[in-house]
Amino acid sequence: MTTPDTGATRAVPAREDGPAARPAPPPKEATARPGRRGPADPVRSLMHRHQELCARAVDALEIAAGLEAHGVTDRTAARFRHRDVFSLAEELYARVPRADPEGARPDGPGHPPAPVPAQGPGGVRGVLQLLPGAVCVAALAAVASVGAAPPAVRSAVGAAGGVLLALAVRLAVRxxxxxxxxxxxxxxxxxxxxxxxxxxxxxxxxxxxxxxxxxxxxxxxxxxxxxxxxxxxxxxxxxxxxxxxxxxxxxxxxxxxxxxxxxxxxxxxxxxxxxxxxxxxxxxxxxxxxxxxxxxxxxxxxxxxxxxxxxxxxxxxxxxxxxxxxxxxxxxxxxxxxxxxxxxxxxxxxxxxxxxxxxxxxxxxxxxxxxxxxxxxxxxxxxxxxxxxxxxxxxxxxxxxxxxxxxxxxx
Known part of the structure; x- marks a missing residue:
């Protein structure tokens, strides 16, 4: 009699182990369902819309400038769960992979070389910006030198000086x-x-x-x-x-x-x-x-x-x-x-x-x-x-x- 009882008492844990393993799937389903029912990524659509801008940007600031140029404001960024355009641009810069243009220098990912103006042309540009003033003074001197000439000659010299001055100004502002x-x-x-x-x-x-x-x-x-x-x-x-x-x-x-x-x-x-x-x-x-x-x-x-x-x-x-x-x-x-x-x-x-x-x-x-x-x-x-x-x-x-x-x- 003790043997069946002992077997019965030993079989009970075996039955309890089986049902105890079954309740495990419900927690998995409970954790998976909220993920499927959650809202879609709000930034993903913006990533596809501005894919080229984000891929070619040298930093997050350039993306912020491009977004603002397309009409994205801080109020718009709030709809994408960001406090401002800068924060939204930082996420876009982090998530969109950088484009690899041909001939790009390997200066490190995410750290492109900053544009540094050449030192050589700086002096030339300074001279070009002073050129209109020099041309104006030269034109005035030329008109003064032909003061005794007929009016037609003075007018021609003045017109030539004006044309040269306009060309010098155009060259300076370009x-x-x-x-x-x-x-x-x-x-x-x-x-x-x-x-x-x-x-x-x-x-x-x-x-x-x-x-x-x-x-x-x-x-x-x-x-x-x-x-x-x-x-x-x-x-x-x-x-x-x-x-x-x-x-x-x-x-x-x-x-x-x-x-x-x-x-x-x-x-x-x-x-x-x-x-x-x-x-x-x-x-x-x-x-x-x-x-x-x-x-x-x-x-x-x-x-x-x-x-x-x-x-x-x-x-x-x-x-x-x-x-x-x-x-x-x-x-x-x-x-x-x-x-x-x-x-x-x-x-x-x-x-x-x-x-x-x-x-x-x-x-x-x-x-x-x-x-x-x-x-x-x-x-x-x-x-x-x-x-x-x-x-x-x-x-x-x-x-x-x-x-x-x-x-x-x-x-």
Whole structure:
């Protein structure tokens, strides 16, 4: 009797071992089901959408700049479970494998070489930025040397000097920190607006005086140029390039040190104001020097030239950092105001029309003819500065400058 009981008691643990092993699968199913029912990876769709950008980016900052250029903001990043664009860019940079372009140098994964400008062309670029001022002084000397020649000869020499000056300016802005990043960026009319405002700064005051007096008596009229203004604006390309280089370098440092767009904006706005003030100070010094060397055109003319210089500096800065359309709009607004002032004087000569030139004549009588470009350029410059304080605070405006063999060969 004891033997069956002992066998029975021994068989009970054997039965209990079997059922005890069966409840193990339910916990596995319970742990697997939530994984299948969980939400999909929210960043995966963004990875596929911006695959090329993430694969070719040299760091997370470049991805952040590209995302912002495509309209991704901090609020958009919150939908992908990130606090800001920078954090989202860091995850994309970590998850997307880097592309291996042909000819890439093996400098280590994730640490591509930083673009370092060549030391050789730096001196050439400095000379090119001083070239417009030298050409302007040479053109003035050539016109002065043919002062006793017939008017046709003087006009031909002056026109040749103007063409050479325009070519020198074009050469200076196509190299160094004033060069646009992308060819063909911006409207093709931008050059026309710059040429108009620069030409008005040199000959506009004389033309407005002649129109208000009933002239000009063409072709016998001899245009009077604002020599000091022309010389100062020609030499202003050098400090403009220096201030643009300073702003670009500090802007990239601010981008690298910022963790969100708010912090980046707080770093960039003082830099833009400081760069503008630095350039304005250099331009005023050039105007004072040119005024002492070539004779002054008046304080109002100096203020108008300073306003035009700041306007062109801000316009070029915006164009270089990816906003050429806004830059062209600002310069076009100043040109339109100047052209409107001249047009009102001419329209007022037509019979039966009200005296449309009263505002222009009153402003000229009270302040001087240079008040028209001073008001026009100041208003446009303030508008571009306000726009720049918002537009240049984005990450896409401070991408690293392109480098490579093609760039190294540029002067």
């Amino acid at each position: 190299s160094g920190p004033l060069r646009l990043r992308h060819r063909g960026a911006g409207p093709w009319t931008a050059g026309l607006w710059v040429g108009w405002t620069a030409g008005y700064a040199v000959y506009g005051d004389w033309l407005l005086e002649q129109l208000l007096a009933g002239g000009p008596d063409l072709p016998h009229a001899a245009p009077r140029a604002a020599v000091a203004t022309a010389v100062a604006l020609s030499f202003a390309l050098a400090p403009a390039a220096g201030c643009a280089r300073w702003f670009a370098a500090r802007g990239r440092r601010g981008l690298a040190a910022s963790r969100d767009l708010g912090e980046l904006a707080a770093r960039i706005r003082p830099l833009l104001l400081a760069a503008t003030v630095l350039f304005l100070g250099a331009l005023v010094a050039l105007l004072l020097g040119a005024d002492a060397a070539f004779g002054g055109d008046g304080r109002t003319a100096m203020a108008a030239a300073a306003a035009l210089g700041v306007l062109l500096f801000l316009a070029r800065l915006l164009a270089v950092h990816g906003f050429p359309a806004a830059a062209a709009t600002g310069v076009a607004a100043a040109a339109a105001l100047e052209a409107l002032a001249l047009s009102l004087v001419l329209i007022a000569r037509l019979p039966g029309l009200p005296p449309l030139d009263v505002p222009v004549e009153a402003l000229t009588t009270a302040v001087g003819p240079a008040a028209v470009p001073a008001v026009a350029c100041t208003a446009a410059a303030v508008g571009l500065l306000v726009y720049g304080l918002r537009a240049l605070t984005g990450a896409c405006a401070h991408r690293p400058a392109p480098s490579g063999p093609a760039e190294a060969q540029r002067p």
